[in-house]
Amino acid sequence: MLRALISNGSNTSHYSEELDNRLSADGIQFLKNMTVKNFFLWTRQTPTYRPYELLDPWDRQSITNSSFRAKKTYIIVHGFLGWGNETWILQLKDKLLNISDCNVISVDWPAGTQWFLLSYYMAVNRVPAVGKDCARLLTTLATVTGLTLDQVHFIGHSLGAHVAGLAAKQSKGKIGRITGLDPAGLTFRKVPGTQRLNASDADYVDVIHSNSCYKPLNPWGDCYGLNENIGHSDFWPNGGEHQPACNGRDGEIGCSHELAYTYYIESLSYGIDRTFFLSRPCKSWTSFLGGHCSCGSEAQYMGFFVNTRLEGHYYLVTNSYAPYAREDAVCSPGTARLHFLLSMAGLGLGLLILVGVTVVVGIKVYQKRSQGGGGEGSGLVTNEEVPESSGSDDNALSP
Structure with a gap:
């Protein structure tokens, strides 16, 4: 079993001494002070008979005995009411491992158990501690394996996006990339960037807004994402508020909110040789619908194959059914421009x-x-x- 994780603000340079002293002094009481429940690991070398491997930032042997190596590392963080090995995370993990020899880690944290406001606020209060646990894991991985922060790519949905941002803030160095999948809005609107995901948290931050709106009289209504541009590139598919695939599905809570990770998973099926999920720089959704948005100097894509040379606000339309990506019949794909x-x-x-x-x-x-x-x-x-x-x-x- 994975040991409980403790968020600790001490100097990471004293990691070994601190680890030995705390484990020997506090024993079982120390292990009970947990925030993250599990850090699941998958690589191409994970034994097929094991559903996952477990990493413990307080136990070096759990890392040396695993298949983790210093290379591209994706850290997936679920949101409210999620868990570390839910279906969409397993689907994303499979696609990531299919395209590259990498590490995929999923952060399994207590993000609420029931759909009511108090449960949400309790999950929000855990976000900083979960971020600190993730930062501790990165410190241990760097110490044990030589992992560098530029090899790290966080992918966080809803509250998980802010966990990624806070983990980056507490890391010694700059994270390579963070992808925010409809970052949670409630309690994160109009707050300083130090308290949520922000563009300064990584070398590149890309954000997909699929349910980012705000209803002052009903903040717990069907508007769960943050309606603010907070990344280097912010993508607003179908305007970013409600997705056409969810029309007529009012009884399904969070449909548009969840489509952010559905779009992202699908984006891994395409490259930059076509115009699937190609997005246009634009000031607003109204301007986009009015045909006032050009293709831009270079092709930009929503999802995994984002063009990290570009920054701005981008709009696109999707299908109302899977596959959701729609080709842009006017703009040239990235490879065409390269050619x-x-x-x-x-x-x-x-x-x-x-x-x-x-x-x-x-x-x-x-x-x-x-x-x-x-x-x-x-x-x-x-x-x-x-x-x-x-x-x-x-x-x-x-x-």
């Missing part, structure tokens, strides 16, 4: 070569004319001059 740039670079290289050849030929001609004594010529090789020069050279070479 265009490469072709332009090739054309420029060709012109440089042509100019270079011309210069070399000109120098040769000038040298030849100088050797032939024709100092009064125009500098151009004419039909009249070539034979005379050739004859002179032939005589000079005769034995």
Whole structure:
């Protein structure tokens, strides 16, 4: 079983001494002070007979005995009422392992058990401690395996998005990337970036808003996401408030909120050679619907294949049924633009070569004319001059 995790604010440089002292001094009482319940691990090397491996940031042996190695690491954090091995997390894990040899970790934390407001507030109060536990895990992984923070990519849904942000804030260094899947809105609206996911938490933060709206008279109504731009790139599919796939499904609580991770999982099925989930930079959904949004200088994609060179606010439309990605019939895919740039670079290289050849030929001609004594010529090789020069050279070479 995974040992209980304790959020601790002490200097991580004293990790070994602190670990030994606390385990020996506090014993079972220490282990009861838990926040995260489990850190599940999957890699391509995880034994097929095991549903997962368990990591414990307070037990180095749990890491050395696992298949974890220092390489690309995805950390998935569920939201309110979720758990560490629910269906969407297993689906995302399978797709990530299918495209690359990586580590996938799922954070299993107590995020409420019933759909009522008090349960939500209790889960919100645990978010900082869960973030601290995640930061502790990263410290241990770095110490034991040499993992670097730029290899880490957090993927958090709802409250899990803010867990990722707070974990990053408590890490010594900059996380590589954080993806926020409809970050929770209630209690996180209009608060400082230090208290929620923020663009400064990673080298790149991309956010998908699928249910991001606000009803002042009914904040616990069907508007569960944060209606603020908080990342380097914020994506607003179908306007970002309610998704067409949920029309007529009012009885299904959180449908639009959950589609954020559904879109993200589907995005792994595509690349940048097509325009599925291609998104246009735009000021608002109204401008997008009015046809006032261009394709942008480079292609940008919502989901896994986001273009990290770009920043801004992006809009797109989806289908109302699976598969949800819809192609953009006007904009060019990322590879098409890349090919265009490469072709332009090739054309420029060709012109440089042509100019270079011309210069070399000109120098040769000038040298030849100088050797032939024709100092009064125009500098151009004419039909009249070539034979005379050739004859002179032939005589000079005769034995």
